Amino acid sequence: MLDFAAAQKQALECRKCGLCSGRTKVVFGEGPLNAELFIVGEAPGFNEDREGHPFRGASGLFLDRLLESIGLERESVYLTTLVKCRPPENRAPRPSEVSSCRPYLVAQLSAVDPKVVVALGDLASRALTGRREPVSRIRGRAVPVDGRYVFPTHALSRALYTPADRALIVSDFSRLPELLAADRPTTYETLNVPPEKEQLPLQPGLW
Numbered sequence: 001m002l003d004f005a006a007a008q009k010q011a012l013e014c015r016k017c018g019l020c021s022g023r024t025k026v027v028f029g030e031g032p033l034n035a036e037l038f039i040v041g042e043a044p045g046f047n048e049d050r051e052g053h054p055f056r057g058a059s060g061l062f063l064d065r066l067l068e069s070i071g072l073e074r075e076s077v078y079l080t081t082l083v084k085c086r087p088p089e090n091r092a093p094r095p096s097e098v099s100s101c102r103p104y105l106v107a108q109l110s111a112v113d114p115k116v117v118v119a120l121g122d123l124a125s126r127a128l129t130g131r132r133e134p135v136s137r138i139r140g141r142a143v144p145v146d147g148r149y150v151f152p153t154h155a156l157s158r159a160l161y162t163p164a165d166r167a168l169i170v171s172d173f174s175r176l177p178e179l180l181a182a183d184r185p186t187t188y189e190t191l192n193v194p195p196e197k198e199q200l201p202l203q204p205g206l207w
């Protein structure tokens, strides 16, 4: 497995998949290597591609507000994406592209070793939990994986245009402080799986 420094160096020059041809900048990710919270989006968008940093523009401002609502600053969280180069016209990354880029994400996770990994959107949820359910079914649950909790929720971009999804993301983020304060998982069972009828927004305290 790549170590963090090698992964970063390799990613910044990477041409392992076709996304390299359309990028302006590689968006490797950023944040402290001792962060307890690690957030994974799908892919860089227009603003991220231009600036070389994750979660910029309207999505980034929304993320900043979500973090502020639970008493965290962006600088205390590790932020990255499944693929490090912007897909053309903001299409979803293809499975082969996610697979090509995965060693960089694995190196980041290994170096940071966070307690909680927030997976934003369907692709990140599937890649990080290994479960096939869409994020609308699995969101707000803490899935123990490799001694940490993976916590899927909707993509930030959906929240910008869909008030109902926005409420769900706000509700899901409100649960993070309790999860960050919990002990690391020691089993591989799925925690906090409420019955279908209880999967409603704004119900904190269901851990």
Ligand code: SF4
Pocket: 011, 014, 015, 016, 017, 018, 019, 020, 026, 083, 084, 085, 097, 100, 101
């Ligand atoms: S998306 Fe990942 S694998 Fe593809 S070129 Fe960019 S850094 Fe390399």
